[in-house]
Amino acid sequence: MEFATRAIHAGQEPDPSTGATIFPIYQTSTYTQSGLGENKGFEYSRSGNPTRAALESCLASLESARFGLAFASGLAAESCILSTLRPGDQIVAGDDLYGGTYRLFERVARPLGIETVYVPARDVAAYAAAITERTKYIWAETPTNPLLTLVDIAAVATAAHAHGVKVVVDNTFASPYFQRPLELGADIVFHSTTKYINGHSDVIGGALMTNDEPLYEALKFYQNAAGGVPGAFDSWLVLRGVKTLAVRMRQHQENAIALALFLSEHPKVRKVYYPGLPSHPDYELARRQMHGFGGMVSFDMKGGLSAVKKVVKRLHIFALAESLGGIESLCCHPATMTHASIPAAVREARGVTDTLLRLSVGIEDVRDLIADITQALE
Numbered sequence: 001m002e003f004a005t006r007a008i009h010a011g012q013e014p015d016p017s018t019g020a021t022i023f024p025i026y027q028t029s030t031y032t033q034s035g036l037g038e039n040k041g042f043e044y045s046r047s048g049n050p051t052r053a054a055l056e057s058c059l060a061s062l063e064s065a066r067f068g069l070a071f072a073s074g075l076a077a078e079s080c081i082l083s084t085l086r087p088g089d090q091i092v093a094g095d096d097l098y099g100g101t102y103r104l105f106e107r108v109a110r111p112l113g114i115e116t117v118y119v120p121a122r123d124v125a126a127y128a129a130a131i132t133e134r135t136k137y138i139w140a141e142t143p144t145n146p147l148l149t150l151v152d153i154a155a156v157a158t159a160a161h162a163h164g165v166k167v168v169v170d171n172t173f174a175s176p177y178f179q180r181p182l183e184l185g186a187d188i189v190f191h192s193t194t195k196y197i198n199g200h201s202d203v204i205g206g207a208l209m210t211n212d213e214p215l216y217e218a219l220k221f222y223q224n225a226a227g228g229v230p231g232a233f234d235s236w237l238v239l240r241g242v243k244t245l246a247v248r249m250r251q252h253q254e255n256a257i258a259l260a261l262f263l264s265e266h267p268k269v270r271k272v273y274y275p276g277l278p279s280h281p282d283y284e285l286a287r288r289q290m291h292g293f294g295g296m297v298s299f300d301m302k303g304g305l306s307a308v309k310k311v312v313k314r315l316h317i318f319a320l321a322e323s324l325g326g327i328e329s330l331c332c333h334p335a336t337m338t339h340a341s342i343p344a345a346v347r348e349a350r351g352v353t354d355t356l357l358r359l360s361v362g363i364e365d366v367r368d369l370i371a372d373i374t375q376a377l378e
């Protein structure tokens with residue numbers, strides 16, 4: 001079955017007891033057992049819940065994976081991956097990352113003896129050169145948040161596997177509609193399902209997918225043992241949201257392309273970051289490794305922070321807000337919002353300047369979006 005069909009049907013047979021076409025919300029913490037050691041596959045909802053299981057099967061199908069695990073947030077999914085590491089282990093990560101991922105590495109993992117080494121995100125040779133006998137994972141966000149840099153997943157995977165290192169890809173920005181990292185050689189792909197997968201800005205969630213059975217068993221153990229699972233209702237909302245992923249992503253992209261082109265010609269804009277622009281340094285890689293360019297556009301404004309403050313105050317349709325990937329358009333100032341947990345000097349050195357704005361381009365009529373930005377920049 002093709003992607004859009006699987007997004008609607010995978011893991012969701014009609015309910016055998018009632019025929020309900022839409023998968024039910026199994027809002028239960030426990031399951032009555034018919035005898036000692038006799039159950040219908042579920043014992044306690046931290047260990048497993050049918051609604052969550054349907055979501056896990058659906059997301060695994062969309063990422064071309066055999067196994068999927070759902071979590072209460074994207075960071076809970078990331079923490080589960082970190083749980084497989086031990087003191088002394090090392091991660092090599094691209095240097096443009098969501099601020100919360102950086103905080104998890106620096107303020108949770110590092111004090112436990114797990115070190116992260118950062119390399120320029122698009123430099124394949126730098127990942128390979130940073131690998132030591134302590135390296136367990138290469139960790140790549142692609143496209144990156146907020147600068148939309150791409151990591152060549154196939155090339156990084158080849159270099160990593162030559163040293164027995166596994167590759168973790170944060171696929172939140174692209175969504176599986178536009179990019180499937182496991183098909184390119186990654187070992188684990190994860191999402192903040194809060195974003196495009198749910199798509200309606202009403203759930204916090206996460207998921208990870210893999211084809212590596214021993215790794216899946218270890219991750220599933222931590223999902224239950226550490227317990228960062230989503231509730232049945234949130235699982236159901238994500239299952240409902242993901243049904244429209246294909247149509248949403250096509251419209252996000254159409255609107256994003258129009259906005260990126262508009263901003264590229266605007267006199268108050270210094271630089272536009274969008275991998276679908278032929279001027280983007282990763283445009284050729286994007287065409288090779290992705291099936292589209294996505295709905296996120298970042299841009300650097302001329303003038304200083306005061307000009308940025310005025311623009312964000314004047315936006316009407318774009319809400320000034322963290323997060324992304326919902327049907328409504330959002331504008332974020334990474335330096336003071338999503339990436340504020342990165343020390344200013346580190347942030348500036350990576351290009352996340354005070355004049356950078358990040359747009360999550362929604363699926364409203366693009367004429368209204370362009371009009372909103374036009375009046376705000378005037």
Ligand code: P1T
Binds near residue numbers: 075194
């Ligand atoms: O917020 P949570 O569901 O825990 O997911 C964390 C996360 C992980 N990876 C990426 C690429 C992300 O963008 C995020 C969350 N990001 C935002 C809230 C944001 O506005 O960038």
